[in-house]
Amino acid sequence: MARSLVDLLTAHASNHPDRVAYRYLVTGDCDGEIQELTYARLATRSRAVAAWLQERGLTGSRAMLLHPPGLEFISAYLGCLSAGVVAVPGVPPQGRSQNHRALTRMKRLMADADARVVLGGREVIASLDGLAAHLPELDGITLIATEDIPDEAAAAWRPPLTGPDDVAFLQYTSGSTAAPRGVVVTHGNLLDNQRVITERMGHTPETIAAYDHELFVSWLPVYHDMGLIGPVLNTVHLGATATLFSPLHFLQRPARWPAAVSRYRPHTSGGPNFAYELCLKHADPDLLDGLDLGSWRVAFNGAEPVRAATLRRFADVFAPAGFRREALYPCYGLAEATLMVTGGTVGAPPTLLAAADGTPNAGEADAAAVSCGRPGPGVSVAVVHPERRQELPEGEVGEIWVGGASVAKGYWRNALATRETFRAQLPDRECRFLRTGDLGLLRGGELFVTGRLKDLIVVDGRNHYPQDLELTAELTHPALRPGCTAAFSVDFGADGERAVVVAEIAPDTAGEAEKITDLIRSAVGEAHGLAVHDVVLVAAGTIPKTSSGKIQRGATRTAYVDGTLSVVTAPALD
Template sequence: MARSLVDLLTTHATHQPDRTAYRYLVTGDPDGEIQEISYARLATRSRAVAAWLQERGLAGSRAMLLHPPGLEFVCGYLGCLSAGVVAVPGVPPQGRAQNHRALTRMKRLIADADAKVILGGREVIAALGTMTEHLPELAGITCVATEDIADDTAAAWREPDLTADSVAFLQYTSGSTSAPKGVVVTHGNLLDNERVITERMGHTPEVIEEYGHELIVSWLPVYHDMGLIGPVLNTVYLGLTTTLFSPLHFLQRPDRWLRAVSHYRPHTSGGPNFAYELCLRHATPELVDDLDLSSWKVAFNGAEPVRAATLRRFTETFAPAGFRRDAFYPCYGLAEATVMVTGGTVGQPPVLLDADGDTTDAAAVGCGKPGEGVTVVVADPERRQELPEGEAGEIWVRGASVAKGYWRNALATRESFRATLPGHEGRFLRTGDLGFLRGGELFVTGRLKDLMVIDGRNHYPQDLELAAEMSHPALRPGCTAAFSVDNGVEGELPVLVAEVAPDAAGEAEKITDLIRAAIGDAHGLPVHDVVLVQPGTIPKTSSGKIQRRASRAAYLDGSLSVIGAPAHG
């Protein structure tokens, strides 16, 4: 029985050395330049990186990974695992707009993880060499481009003594409600979560055979848990062939994702809800005519609220290309549980539910059922008692996928990972997410710390953001922040900050009025303030989630990049 993904990589390299493990679309297009790596080559490159690390006595220490999208990251990550080195995936600084945020995060991660080495692409490593003045944290840290580690170094590789409790990597949380924390993920956690993903997504031996091992297409960032644990590592777990391309190429042209799915005909591909919205924004009759999406069985949708309206519109738009409603696969997970906690049932449409039992666009979307061996309960966060079915509370999780805790943060580990519940054995992970269970199906309703209480009523910011975004086409999907402010007189008051297309500045007053009307109609709330801002300026986490606290702080200190004058109510 495999003790780690390192064992499985060795097995695949031995039994199917010539099979392509990953192909990378350099331009994001199936008809552009393509890089491929076989299982034999992947094992060689990973062992070369591992041996380089072992020769420097780095086993057990932390290695920061700063690669641009591509195959080198995979070799570097598996190289760390193969050396018994703890991998720390990070976002490489790139482009002026990204630089400050990426540098700040990189500094935090290097310091918190106490990284001893940085592995990266050549350009990143060269850039770091010019940053020592701004990055005193780099002093004493060895930096190397993984491409420059020679193949013949692999001959010196020694198989590490790994157990289920050995730490595989630190997955730093995206920090949507707090400073990033390093989740300590063990080799046992990884194997268990790959088992859950495989079982819930229907990656059976029969399906693998039917698809000729071509199961996954992904543009998701590999430094984030959804893109790493899902597409990248499920590939090594099962011996698949997976097609990858850059998130930037997807954002530049969302049709690239659909064209890659149409070309390679995978079983599984997905992303956050906003990705499907972006595809809808760029859909044309000509594009739909060009596509064949009939092989797509698991269109997973997670990492942010899943919208019933998005599922309906995407299905209607792409049905002529063979996309089926029952391919949609809402799921729920978090870094603290490695990634996947619940997922839909393959071949069955998503479960929708609203207050009247109707399946309208405002319906709550079920995020599926827990994987085998995963326990999900909904608890009262104050009284710490399990709540009856249908009652909303905090989502608590138990199982072998739940990580060890937070890196060098005993207090946060105790608060989040050590919860106990009357009537249940063992300890639970407190997710900080709110939801309820109905018929074994999990419905996620929001974040505990983002909940807005206005005039004694609970409001989830996600609901206000959705109502706002649907009020005018110039509002960018997944780029709206709702939060409350206290003016000292009337108590908590709702504020909406929304990114709009630059050419919509002339319509600022009209858009503001439509947002107010939409939220008033849907939620009976008068909005205190609506602020329209430049595209790309609302604070987001590394995984693309809205940082509502940071948005609120920027609103209060007047640092938002406003389009048109804010309209006060």
């Protein structure tokens, strides 16, 4: 029995060494340059990285991974697992504005994880070498470009004594928070969640053989849980083949995604709801005429609210290319549960919940929620009253709690947050539960996610903490009152969730309203990589607060939607 993904990689490299594990579309186009890693080559490169780490006594320590999109990250990640080193995926610095954000996040993660080594691409390592004098965080940390580790190093590799409770990697959940939290994912968590993904998505041996092992096409970032745990690790778990390309290439030309699905004909491919909307915006007749999506069986949709209207439109628009409504596959998961919690039934259309009476199979126009499917095998899902901590009857909305072997160990070096989030208990239930902070209901064994108990803002698949956006906004101009700004997201229909900032300004500063608004947009965009949909300046003392002075973001959002904010506008010019 496999103890880890390392054992499975070893078996695949022995049993089918020449099978392609991963192919990478360098330009994002099927007719461009393509790089491939066979299982034999993947094992060699992973062992070379592992041996390099072992020879330097790094087993048990943390290694930050800073690779640009491509195959080097996969070899480095599996190399860490093969050495008994804890991998810490990070976002590599790239581009001028991205560089500042990535460096800031890198420093925070490096300090929190207490990383002893950075593995990265040549360009990233070279840039860090050049910045070493200005980055005291790099003192005493080894930097190595994994491309420079020779294949011959693999001969010195020693299989690690890895058990299910040993830490495999840290998945940092925050996209912008000043206090990042690393989810501690063990080797046992990884294997269990691979079992959940395999069962829920119908990745049976017979299906994989019927697809000639072409399992995934993915553009998702591999340093995020959805892109890593799903397309990358489920592929090596099953000894299949995945086709990957850069998220940037997808955003530049969304048509590349359905084109790659049409060319390689995988069983499974997906992304957040916004990705389907982007494809719809670029679905011209020329694109549809050249596609064949008939082999696409699981079009997973997760990481942000799944929208009934998006599902309907995608099925309708891409039907002429062979896409079937039954392939639509809403799912639910989170890093704290390694990844997948619930998923749809392969070959069945999504269940929609009617707004009026909670009846399943509502029409799209009347749908209040989309089913995210059923829990995976061994996964327990409960809907709980968040204050009373009592399980609620079927059909009632409460906080989603999750139990099972996929639930991670906790937050790295954060005992308080671990106890609050990972140690919840219910009467008559033996297992401990993870409090997700998400709201939903259960009906007929299916989970419907209806909102968020927490204030986390999720836009285009990225997480943003409102307090970070609020601080950035308040620092842009002296007329903005400290502690009197609210950031939240609003559902704008087809455009999805978008960020809104409401800020109080001092009296007699209305003449600078337009300038202040522009400053806030620019600052939030630069610091967080987030386009603010709307900035609203309001009169002093009008943003709702609790009795203890805390901003009531939910009440502010309600006032914004209802149009009842005390808006301050610049005076008209004579």
